[in-house]
Amino acid sequence: MTTPSVSLLGLGRMGEPIARRLLRDLDSLTVWNRTAAKADRLVAEGARLAATPADAAAPITLTVLTDLDDVEAVLDGPDGLLVGWARAAISSPILVVHGTVSPLALRGLHARLADVGVSVIDAPLSGGVAGAESGALSVMVGGDTEAIERAQHILERVGRTVVIAGGPGAGEIVKACNQVVVAATLTALSEAIVLAEGYGVDRAALLTVLNGGLAASEVLAQKRERWLADDYEGGGSAANQLKDLRFVATLAAHAHLTLPVADAIREAFEETVHHERGSLDHSAVLLTVSERAAAQTDGPRRLAL
Known part of the structure; x- marks a missing residue:
């Protein structure tokens, strides 16, 4: 199986329109949602539905989840992203956290995942559902320079205004x-x-x-x-x-x-x-x-x- 280059986890009010725009721009996208039926329309438009977070592991993986507990829930365990990245032999994957989470806790997650070769970018969004649908979101980015450079082309498809605020946690x-x-x-x-x-x-x-x-x-x-x-x-x-x-x-x-x-x-x-x-x-x-x-x-x- 060919590993998809980009995946998105979380198809809520913000996640679904972001996924739709990415699918249109990239022609391929893997998605995962806790309630799989929410992906039906995207699948009909050509998205690939992952059965588990591990199955959604991609070199650049976006999460549009409410809080950091939700992100950690899709990272760990036998069906988590960490297992998926290892199983697919993806080296130096990037995890983009689009949710609004604690900046201090985000820094802790960045340090934890850096130890296992995963780069975390915090990229919270502003503009609401209307901005997600139109592509007019503002994306506030924090993280390591090299990881941000690798993910820049995706971040620029998520929002119209992409500003690098600084190191880990700065976006939050x-x-x-x-x-x-x-x-x-x-x-x-x-x-x-x-x-x-x-x-x-x-x-x-x-x-x-x-x-x-x-x-x-x-x-x-x-x-x-x-x-x-x-x-x-x-x-x-x-x-x-x-x-x-x-x-x-x-x-x-x-x-x-x-x-x-x-x-x-x-x-x-x-x-x-x-x-x-x-x-x-x-x-x-x-x-x-x-x-x-x-x-x-x-x-x-x-x-x-």
Whole structure:
């Protein structure tokens, strides 16, 4: 059997569109997913479905998984990637971690796998599902120079903006910074909506004005329709946003830094998840902000101008 040059593990909301774009550009791709049926459409388009992670081991293997525990689960054991690389006699394989994971834990994984000849590149993504589908993702890259050079042609097919941030873990640190801005923007926009509606200002009018001026952002462009329809099903979850903000807190503590804005927005997302909204899109932080504002008075007031 000929060993495929590239494989992708994890066909969730981000993984599937990334796999589709890679398959189109490369003409061949091996995929694996815990629920194999999620690969049906890709297989129909020409992808090869691996029965196990070991069967998906390739010289360049991408993982689009939620956390580092998920990555380690596909690495180890009799059906894991480490066994697969050894069985296929692949020397110096590259493991690309596209998920947003702890930068400090990622460095530990890099050191562990370096001892067995596997190079780890951290390459978290920004741009959401829309960016994955259009190819407009930003890819924040950390790792050893030689490994990054070998994987560069694949990374440039995953995203439009590929920036090498530094050594192992640097990509994840940049992603943590990105998540502070994303979560802060979501929370600030939520407060703006609550304030405007407290004075009877139409939500759609507010968001249209904001999107046409200095307050415009990709966050607003992607989340506007959710706020207008009060539809928070699917999308990037509030639980994952909280996970990322906890990484930020750990990084800040490790460097003896105080980040009051990051702390405040983490508390808002802690409350959002506590109220069983963790599976909702992270724009659902509006519900928490609105409830907080109302709870500080006898209830929300609507003042006429």
